Amino acid sequence: MRQVIFAAVPGLCALVWLYGSGPLSNLLWAASQAMACEALLVKLRGHPPGQALGDGSALLTALLLALALPPYSPWWLIALAVASAIGLGKQAYGGLGQNPFNPAMVGYALALVSFPQEMSRWPLPHTLDFATGLAQVFGQAGRPDGWSQATALDVLAHNDRLTLEELWQAPVFGLVGAAGSELVNFAFLAGGLWLLRQRLYTWHAPLGMLAALGLMSLLFWNGSGSDGNGSPLFHLFSGATMLGAFFIVTDPVSGAASPRGRLLFGAGVGVLVYVIRTWGGYPDGLAFAVLLMNLAAPLIEQCLARQGANR
Structure with a gap:
């Protein structure tokens, strides 16, 4: 858990560079809520909370949620997402190692379905100072004019008339991605x-997800037309792609167990992410893709076991 948290520091630093203190305020509040919620629920289940808090899983869940939620999210939204992740996604099934779903994605999906307007308010990079951002967290001020805009994935998904060259003039697009x-x-x-170099997990799930997402975007990419759906590079370097590939689909509990199973699990997530981004109602869809494949993970392993037994 500690190595995964350490590996996420570069991504956190990049978010802080873009959005200022917002990701840090998300993290501090989410971490305190996760530890308190974990301690309370473990104690209610009749177990000593010390070991549960010491394994680092609650802190990792808080970190993943803090990275995934919009910077300067309202305090109550973060509290709801964290409580759902720890309570419904983890402790309701018996704690660490028993959860069939990725806890962070449970909390994120519930917040997204319940409060889609708040979850879509990503601030423009380099726009808010600490005081203004803190006022957004506690709802003490109205949102500044032009404070947020649609993400690149959202703009591309709803485009039906502009070519990609014309669309790329919008400030939400970068060199190859958002x-x-x-x-x-x-x-x-x-x-x-x-x-991967530390051999904390194998390459199967990340490669499966990235390869499937890249292949899907290549198959349905018809160049610069208004229905181009974005290039493989755009989809690989936009949204939460790399966070999902290396920090979420690699969850050893809610994912598949065997190497081939992990490869298929990751590929399923990649296909579903592209389907939801392109034809679904949500700009990214990583959380829903992961949760759907969490449901399919036992079936994947069962099919692979039967196939091995029939040989």
Whole structure:
């Protein structure tokens, strides 16, 4: 858990560079809520909270939520997401090692479905100072004019008339992906490669997700037309792609167990992410893709076991 948290630091630093103190305020509040919620629920279940708090899983869940939620999210939104992640996603099934779903994605998905307007308010990079951002967290001030705008994934998904060359003139687009998100994705890629080098997990799930997402975007990319849907590089370096590939689909509890199973699990997430981004109602869809594949993970392993037994 501590190595995964350490590997996420470059991505956190990139977010802080883009959005100021927002990601840090998310993290501090989410971490305190996660530790308190974990201690309370473990105690209510009749177990000593010390070991549960010491394994670092609650802190990691808080970190993933803090990275995924919009910077300067309202305090109550973070509290709701964290309580859902720890309570419904983890402790309701018996704690660490028993949860069939990724806890952070449970909390994120519930917040997204319940409060889509708040979850879509990503601030423009380099726009808010600490005092103004803190006022947003506690709802003490109205949102400044032009404070937020649609993300690149959202703009592309709802485009039906502009060519990609024309669309790329919008400030939300960068060199190959979303402006700002390119740097964040490169930072999470660097952290993920370090985790692979540490052999904390295998390459199967990350490669499966990235390869499937890249292949889907290549198959349905018809160049610069208004229905181009974005290039493979755009999809690989926009949204939460690298965070999902190296920090979420690699969850050893809610994912598949065997190497081939992990490869199929990651590929399923990649396909679903592209489907939801392109034809679904949500700009990214990583959380829903992961949760759907969490449901499919036992079936994947069962099918692979039967196939091995029939040989």
